[in-house]
Amino acid sequence: MSTDAATLSNIVVANHILANEEVVDAFGHISFRHPDDPEKYLLSRARAPELIEADDIVTYRLDGEAINAGDRRPYSERMIHGAIYEQRPDVNVVIHNHSYEVIPFASTGTPLRPVTHTCAPIGSNIPVWDMRDKFGENNHLVVTMEQGRDLAAALGEGTIALMKRHGCVVTGATVEETVMKAIYLQVNAKLQLQAMQIGEPDYLTDIEIQECTAMQQAPISLDRAWEAWCRRAAKNT
Numbered sequence: 102m103s104t105d106a107a108t109l110s111n112i113v114v115a116n117h118i119l120a121n122e123e124v125v126d127a128f129g130h131i132s133f134r135h136p137d138d139p140e141k142y143l144l145s146r147a148r149a150p151e152l153i154e155a156d157d158i159v160t161y162r163l164d165g166e167a168i169n170a171g172d173r174r175p176y177s178e179r180m181i182h183g184a185i186y187e188q189r190p191d192v193n194v195v196i197h198n199h200s201y202e203v204i205p206f207a208s209t210g211t212p213l214r215p216v217t218h219t220c221a222p223i224g225s226n227i228p229v230w231d232m233r234d235k236f237g238e239n240n241h242l243v244v245t246m247e248q249g250r251d252l253a254a255a256l257g258e259g260t261i262a263l264m265k266r267h268g269c270v271v272t273g274a275t276v277e278e279t280v281m282k283a284i285y286l287q288v289n290a291k292l293q294l295q296a297m298q299i300g301e302p303d304y305l306t307d308i309e310i311q312e313c314t315a316m317q318q319a320p321i322s323l324d325r326a327w328e329a330w331c332r333r334a335a336k337n338t
């Protein structure tokens with residue numbers, strides 16, 4: 102099964118944006134559900150996102166088996182992606198990252214909630230999954246479908262889940278929407294931590310989160326942000 106050039110280019114660009122915005126460093130990844138087959142997904146071989154090229158993109162079955170890897174070595178944590186696609190037919194894009202701003206919330210369990218309107222798409226309820234609960238003390242990598250499915254269950258019907266002492270997963274229907282959520286998750290984490298240092302944050306209400314999310318995800322905002330992120334990433338790669 103071939104994947105068209107536009108899809109591959111989109112995946113490459115999304116990787117470069119996430120690296121350029123420092124949502125991912127050498128680690129972290131973004132996958133796309135296969136546009137022609139919902140039982141497969143597209144994900145780079147194990148490589149730092151800023152270096153990824155079209156030739157790095159491999160097709161996987163939802164159980165994590167590579168279809169066309171050849172000598173390209175897969176990410177050990179690819180099971181995160183398949184397990185979420187398996188559980189959530191509405192999800193077409195999954196990002197896993199270890200954003201340094203988000204980690205304090207993934208460490209303490211202090212709830213992460215939108216403190217400003219641009220961050221509304223992260224939603225009002227971000228669960229924290231603790232791998233230790235079911236799998237004990239280990240290296241924290243999600244390397245089996247059982248572990249991936251346990252994380253997917255914690256995500257539930259939401260779009261973001263933090264992973265205790267590790268990072269997070271961010272999901273969405275489109276690449277633009279999902280990348281926006283991943284970027285603003287770390288912006289919110291930074292601002293919420295700053296607010297907590299000088300006082301008690303006055304969070305957006307659920308109604309405000311809905312209203313502001315509709316605005317942020319409308320083309321007038323999302324297309325503008327996407328164009329800027331693409332330009333900024335292109336300058337630096």
Ligand code: MN
Pocket residue numbers: 129178197198199267268
């Ligand atoms: Mn990880």
